[in-house]
Amino acid sequence: MHELGLVCQVVKTVDEVMAENNLTELDEIVLQVGEMSDVVPKFLEEAWQATAPTTEYPDAKMTVEVMPALAKCLDCGYEGHVKTFVPDCPICSSGNLKIVSGKQFDIKEIVAK
Ligand SMILES: [Zn+2]
Structure with a gap:
């Protein structure tokens, strides 16, 4: 369960942002x-x-927004949603994909009171 480690990193970043902006109450x-x-x-x-x-x-x-797996097919030009495990192009079945979104882990927002 590496999520615990990720949460610790998030808290560290939040601490920095809060300190930089002189904020104490996090919503x-x-x-x-x-x-x-x-x-x-x-x-x-x-x-x-x-x-x-x-x-x-x-x-x-803590709110977690799940971002869809999006890719561009380098063979037929398809752009859109792909399978998350062993993605291939739904149009031409090519595995020659450029992943556009779906692998990120980002802090989108820190909402202070
Ligand atoms: Zn394709």
Whole structure:
């Protein structure tokens, strides 16, 4: 369960942003997780619930937005959603894809009170 480690990194970043902006009260952390990344949103939320009481922001919420797996086919030009495991082009079955979205793990927003 590496989600716990990810949450620790997120908290570190949040701490920095809060300090830089002289903020103390955190309302919500919004994360964007690609559906091709190996992060499980449910585990992430559970890890946050376990970690939150040990941080400066025990009442803050964590919201995880799942970003769809999007790719461009380099053979036929298809652009759109692809399977998350062993993606191939739904039009021409080519595996020659450029992944556009779906592997990210980003902090989208830090919402202070
Ligand atoms: Zn194709």
